[in-house]
Amino acid sequence: MKTYDEKHIRNIVLLGAAKSGKTTLCETMLFEAGIIPRRGTVEERNTVSDYHEVEHDRGSSVYATCLHTEWRDYKINIIDTPGLEDFIGEIISSIRVCDTALLLLNAQYGVEVGTSQIWDYVDKYQKPTILAVNQLDTEQANFTRTVEEARKVFGTAVTIMQYPVNQGPGFNSVIDLLKMTLYRFPENGGKPEKLPIPDSEKEQAERLHNELVEKAAENDDTLMEQYFEKGNLDEDELRQGLKIGMLKHQVFPVFCLSATNNMGSGRLMGFIDNVAPSSLEMPPEQAEDGSPIPCDPAGPPVLFIFKTLLEPHIGRLSFFKVLSGEVKAGAELYNEKGNTAERLNQLFITDGKNRQNAEILRTGDIGCTLKLKNTLTNHTLSDKQYGKQVHPIDFPRPKVRVAIEATNKGDDEKLGEVLSEIHMEDPTLEIEYNRELKQVILHGQGDLHLALTRWRLENIYRMHVEFLPAKIPYRETIRKPANATYRHKKQSGGAGQFGEVFLTIEPYYEGMPPYKEHPVRDTEEIALTWGGKLVFNNCIVGGAIDSRFLPSILKGIMEKMQEGPLTGSYVRDIRVSVYDGKMHPVDSNDISFKIAGMMAFRDAFHQASPQLLEPVFDLETTAPDSMMGDIMGELQSRRSVITGMDTLNGYQVIKARTPQAELDKLYAALRNVTQGKAKINAAFAEYAPVPPEIQKKLSEEYKGAELAPSY
The missing domain is CATH 3.30.70.870 (Elongation Factor G (Translational Gtpase), domain 3)
Incomplete structure (x- = not known):
């Protein structure tokens, strides 16, 4: 295929809620450019991008798929992404490497929840954005409402470039405010007829054109001066102003589409060619050390792996973006994280499952290679002397x-x-x-x-x-002091076992007063790997227990703390003071005192008002105001404690503390009652006491499991 230089490459990530028409638009763009001879459909399971078996089964995208089209001497790399939050990793990695976000809005439903969630990441990365209102040929299409909703969510940067003349069934005409032309599409779509704007639309077209001009001019002082002098801007000046505004994240041009009927994709691709920025015009990527990685065609080759895919019968495909320099087939580059040299025996441009060999890929281009041994997503390939690693994609935590x-x-x-x-x-x-x-x-x-x-x-x-069901990592502790004595005595012929331990256990907390019931000879403070502390006081005087047996007593206590007496969970935050005991000159040994220490701790624990603790999470739910009642009901029915309420960008935010035992079911319930329109984030907060009735139930279940016969 033709090799494009860095100035003629555009990278577009196609975003939108499920069923907004992303895959259909890809088919239309590839067809219009002559990349494919006919358009497939999602229903017929023959589209270029949704080619995996699971996507055919579901009827929607699951994976991000790399495609390309060529339009008027420009190469447009397109990544078609899923529309559901469950597959957000595919979406985020695609946003990261593309230079422009093309966000589809369904004219029937406006800004859907999936769109607003995706927008958070577009906004985070400050990607230049184009909005395209699709499905204008449907019965419920409402362009004006969709734009109004977009402005509520995305702000005043939403700028109308086109508007439909006859939305709904029979849709075939749009007015383009940049070219001040009416485009009328033939019945089967394709290349439109260019016509003068009819008199009935001139007033609205002039008003919206003036708004477009003002929006383009306000992003550059020179253009603003020209606008004041001439009262208008010509087409080239408008393009310049729109590009500056897009790069500043202050202009989001709005286009009109019917992807199903092949209407509007050619004009959209022309705008991408002429106005959307190339990688050269974007801010440079950052290295892990915070330094920039210049997008330099003459610089050293730097490749960033943003996606790894395992294909049956093929093996591992590694998708990359060339951030600097150029890469040729057969090149050997170094992966510092994998500590290995990798040979790129073949380079490919992909269109779904189809691959075309490429001999060279230049700065800004996206491609893939096969069978890299130790290179994974988020790794960097470069000259060994280069030494920089690209700052990794920050994937969200699981829910x-x-x-x-x-x-x-x-x-x-x-x-x-x-x-x-x-x-x-x-x-x-x-x-x-x-x-x-x-x-x-x-x-x-x-x-x-x-x-x-x-x-x-x-x-x-x-x-x-x-x-x-995933088990809950409970913790056990105590609420009051208790004493216990345990004698371990065993005689079975020959040497026996003997050890006796007297100890006190107390709830531990930072800054608690020193132990005063018996003199403390020495103290060992142990930070437990599962959280909390064990403080171990040696209070033995007069040689009642030889000092060499103290570590064995501690070992026995630690073993019991790893399988607590109440439910078998880890024990935390306890102070143990060993103050007396007995030993035998022949039969005492390490195992005897380990067992005596373990059993004395167990007996004292049961007398010390045991308390089961459960992990509790800070939960934040963001949703429309109309859903607050349902959300509050679900939270309160699942042992959540409301800690605050707020508003954010027109949405209500509810903050709560929720036990992990309820969290998985609660997450599903909240998505159900809000039809997926809620944003839900949770982070571990603390361990808190379990209600008495739940503690009793869990303790009885544990005892029952211990007593159950094993076969």
Whole structure:
């Protein structure tokens, strides 16, 4: 294929809520440019971008797909993204490497919740943005309402470039305010007829054109002076002003589309060519050390891997953007994070599952290569002497979790390997091998995200798995002091075992008074790996217990703290004072005092008003005002404590404290009652006491499990 220089490459990420028409628009753009001979449809499962089996099953995008089109001597790289928050990792990585966001709005539904959630990341990265109102040919299409909603969510930067003359069934005409021309499309779409603006539309067109001119002029002092002098700007000056405004994130041009009927894509691609910025015009990427990575065609080659995909029968595909210099097929570059040299034997331009060989890719271009050994998403390839690593993509933390195990226990090791592969492809899916809970836990972005993982395991990897509730990492502590004595005595012929321990346990807190019941010879303060502390006081006097047995007593206590007496959970925040005991000159040994210390601690714990603690999270829910009642009801029914309320950009924000035991179900419930329109964020806050009735239930379940016979 033709090799394009850095000035003639545009990188577009196609964004929008589910069913906004992104995949259909891709088909139309590729068809109009002659890249494909006919347009496929999502319903017929023959589109270029949605080519995976799971996407055919679902009828919507799951993966971000790289495509390209060529329009009037420009190459436009397009990344078609999913529209659901569950697949946000695919969306974020695509936003990161593209230079312009093309955000589709469904003319029937306006700014949907999926759109506003995606917008948060576009705004975070300050990407130049084009808005396209699609499906103007539908019965419920309402361009004016859609633009008004866009201005509420995105601000006054929303700037009308086109508006429809006859939206709804029969839609075929738009007025372009940059060219001040009416475009009328033939019945089957394609190249429009250019006509004068009719008299009935001239007043509105002139008013909106003047607004466009003012918006373009206000972003540059020189253009503003020309506007004051002439009272207008010519077409080239308008383009210049719009580009400056887009780069400043202060102009979001609005276009009109019917992707299904092939109306409006050619004009949109022309605007992308002429106005949307190239990588050369964008702020440089940042290295991990904060220094800039100049987008320099003459600089050293620097490639940033933004996506990894495992394709059956092909292997690992690594998608990259050339941030600097150029890369040729066969080049050898160095990966500092992987500590390895990688040879790029082949370079490709991809259109869905189709790949075209490329001999060279220049600054700003997007491509892929095969079978890199130690290079993953967020890695940088460059000359070994270059030494800089691109600042990684910051993926969001998971929101829901589930335990997973292989149906066939012999597949446990294979399951671990497969999950590692899936995580390599999808960094937003985290795998935790939790020794405390004795479970493998999947952490994902939502129930659909986890369901997709299960689908892949069963349909791609042919592994049968079970999803189970993830256990809660409870903690145990005490509320009052208690004393206990335990004698371990065992005689079975030959040397016996003997050890006796007297100890006191107390609730520990920072700054508590010193222990005064017995003289303290020495103190050991242990920061526990699972949180909290153990303070161990040696109060032995007169040689009642030899000092060499104290570490064994401590070891026994620590072992019991790793499987607490109440529910088998970790124990925290306790002060133990060993003040007396007995030993035998022959039968006393380390194991005897380890057992005596463990059992004395257990007995004292049960007398010290045991308290079970549960992890509690700070939860923040943002949603429209009309949904507050339903949200409050769900929160209060799941043991949440409301801690505050606020408003943000026209939405209501509810803050609450929610126990982790309720969190997974609550997340699903909130998405259900808000039809997915709520933004939900949670972060660990503290461990808090469990209500008495729940503590009793969990303690009884633990005792029942201990007493249950094993076969």
